[in-house]
Amino acid sequence: MRLKITYESLKGEILLPIHYNYLIHSLIYSSFSNKLATKLHNQGFILGKRKFKLFTFSRILEKGKLFQGDRLKEKANRIGLKNTNKEMLLFRRITFFFSSPFEDIIGDFGNKTLQEKEFNIIGQNLFVSNIEVLTQPRLENKLLIRMLSPVTIHSTSDKTGDEKAYYYHPYEKEFTNLIEKNAKKKFLLVYKREADGLNLKIRPFKFSDELNKKVIKFKGSPITGYTGIYELSGSRELIAVTYDAGLGDRNSEGFGMWEPWFPQERRRHGS
Numbered sequence: 001m002r003l004k005i006t007y008e009s010l011k012g013e014i015l016l017p018i019h020y021n022y023l024i025h026s027l028i029y030s031s032f033s034n035k036l037a038t039k040l041h042n043q044g045f046i047l048g049k050r051k052f053k054l055f056t057f058s059r060i061l062e063k064g065k066l067f068q069g070d071r072l073k074e075k076a077n078r079i080g081l082k083n084t085n086k087e088m089l090l091f092r093r094i095t096f097f098f099s100s101p102f103e104d105i106i107g108d109f110g111n112k113t114l115q116e117k118e119f120n121i122i123g124q125n126l127f128v129s130n131i132e133v134l135t136q137p138r139l140e141n142k143l144l145i146r147m148l149s150p151v152t153i154h155s156t157s158d159k160t161g162d163e164k165a166y167y168y169h170p171y172e173k174e175f176t177n178l179i180e181k182n183a184k185k186k187f188l189l190v191y192k193r194e195a196d197g198l199n200l201k202i203r204p205f206k207f208s209d210e211l212n213k214k215v216i217k218f219k220g221s222p223i224t225g226y227t228g229i230y231e232l233s234g235s236r237e238l239i240a241v242t243y244d245a246g247l248g249d250r251n252s253e254g255f256g257m258w259e260p261w262f263p264q265e266r267r268r269h270g271s
Helices: 021-030 034-042 069-079 103-115 173-191 236-245 263-268
Strands: 002-009 014-017 045-047 050-052 065-068 087-091 093-099 119-121 124-134 142-147 154-157 164-167 200-206 213-218 221-226 229-234 258-260
Touching (some): 002 103, 045 173, 103 124, 200 236
Antiparallel strands (some): 014 087, 065 087, 142 258, 200 229
């Protein structure tokens, strides 16, 4: 289930750092009830040693204008923002998608979002100007998808005694294999049964490293993910789980949200 939410500022402008995932992540948690926020933050949905949050969100849909140096200081002073980064993006409003396979998470988020008058993000007071419940599209066994936030999947090695994350490239075999395993774990948590006989494959369709590789810092740590157009194929049940909960990992940090990409969009993009 998916929502589309728009926030605006009474001052008409919103400044955010270029790496804004953690701020949107925090804004979402502040939009949950205290009970749900505590449960998801401290526990989530446990499977073995892994904890899943089972929600995801997109990048901001609006394109921000880059400000830095004296222009940034002037703009920050004008809207009363004291703490700034070296580079920040200016938005008139911010809109993003929020998604989860659980209606109670969606309902909790939507209810508090409608009840609260204001939300704060790095000293800027925002209000919700629009919230929309989206109808889930028809999902086939094979379809083209466009990433609304970068897809990422990684493994962690501690052979040297220092844990280090390795982020797989979309053309590596492990990329699709690990995404399938991840989707099956989400399926088990959502439906309380094993994903026996189900499969999922992802392969790049309209993709380049130069355009689609994204390194995003989350709480200071760099995460490598990839945007672009992909072919997703396999069992509709697994495809549907990834539509709601996200593809790959780090979904609750703003990775792995996608939408179907149709032929008419392909023509519009010139492919």
